Amino acid sequence: MSIEVWSKADLHIHSNHSDGTGSIPQILEYVATKTDLKVIAITDHNTMEGALFAKELEDLYGIEVVVGEEVSSREGHVLGLFLTEEIEPGLSALETIRRITEQGGVAIIPHPFSAQGVYGPFGRGAFLATLSDMAFHALEVYNSVPYLGWANRVAAKMFSGGQGIAAVGGSDAHMVHSVGRGYTVFRGTTAEDLRRSIDELETHAEADRGGLALALRYVRAVPQIRRLRAANWERCRVSA
């Protein structure tokens, strides 16, 4: 019998373990009380520390946590989900994806056509030319960060059936209130269902826009997010 329940997962969330402003307990509390997300992935820049902490607390909040990392590859950001080993920044995108899949993880190209995306704003040709060499599982076709509207539209346009990759969405939240603004719809209810749903290419991305109030809140938080980003980068460089 096939499962016909569909659920929501936010696959792209930052905490204060990298450049997010929210702590792990604040994020979990928000997800549990203010959203209908069944699964979330904590994907801090170049560290799994926050994700592992969230994983320890998942039962307390009744949410399933996927341990992830947003790895800064030489070409741009790569998301790894279901990770057991942290991946260092500064490798090629190809090698980063290889290390994710080698440990049984799911590799996603987030905001592929943004400035920090693997393909960049002029990367449509490169995307099509390298698709068969880049063994990633999913393309983030919706990212809820304000001002990525154009990059989202390009990603959605470049995604088509028959490419062997799944479409996913994430909030890329750097503040607690942005969690769940972009999400992935998958068949089933658990993290393992999510993984299978990605494997079977049946996921899709949806947006839950926060409107002007959320956009203004983000603008006010940008200086703090930048400072945290600088501190995170400094720390990763020291440990690398």
Ligand SMILES: [Zn+2]
């Ligand atoms: Zn990113």
Ligand SMILES: [Zn+2]
């Ligand atoms: Zn991100």
